[in-house]
Amino acid sequence: MRSICVYCGSNAGNKPTYTERAIALGNHLAKDGLALVYGGGNVGLMGIVADAVLEAGGEVIGVIPEQLVEWEVAHKDLTRLEVVANMHERKARMFDLADGFVALPGGFGTLDEMFEMLTWRQLGIGDKPCAFLDVEGFYTPLIAMLDRMVEERFLHADQRRDLWHGDDIDAMLGWMRAYQPALASKWMDEKRRNALR
Template identity: 60%
Template structure:
């Protein structure tokens, strides 16, 4: 059984166009607090980011935010967290969030969410970490992305075993069950010393 002490959530700095996205963020945050798993996230008070953090705080859980200084200066930093790490760049933010976390989950979000999550998927592909990476597919938000990943496999750009390491689903219970039993099956990428 995998011991997850801190989980990194990537999600939108907006709330999206449907109330179900906010409801899912609240439910996910409440579950983190119930499981006594610390939330690591981008440190903002707005959008789904703020919603999931507020839910963890309301449930008595621990919340660690990591935010670039320029966003603090724009007054979007959450002031009610257990810890707030202020960094200088977005690259530092992503690295620090990774260092603090044992698992990664993407809730609905935009370009930033994709950037952050895909960096973790790439690092897993390269064997730089062995942590679970999952997409909470609220209202089929990530259905197209899952299909794109399958297409990458079909076209020879991603190995099937690497695609199978990425979880998609709409059940909070199921994602927590999957993460706790996750086992990495790292497979080296295409290029080897022999092929160069």
């Protein structure tokens, strides 16, 4: 594992712990020699995690759509900043650059990006680890919703188990390094085999 994509808010939230955890994650990535791939912004938790990696001597690759550059939110001091045409290209490029995906607290964009990666993995398009790094229970209601999806048979239990959720950065990175892209992929392979019968 050489790089981690972090999805997070373009706002910093209303609790100091959001900033503190973003800085902690950035420091861990730099210390572990993992490059940060992220949305290229200089605002909110996005800018905070990027600055933390840079200040700790790490590598940061930003991928930002042209529209957001025009809004003057692009981070100017990254190791590398790639400008793409739109959000669809941004997601695809971040997928190519990253070996795993982490969601810090955020809004619509954060959930959109993470759930697209989970969907791609479900469909067999990708097999990279995905994790929700929680801060003071921010993602607990969302994880409960995923459990509800399993209970109501809209999500396979293996796919739910194939997703990390917690607040320990070391444990998360350890899980990501040891990740075996088995559960969701095996489930999709079984679905394909059954469809051919």
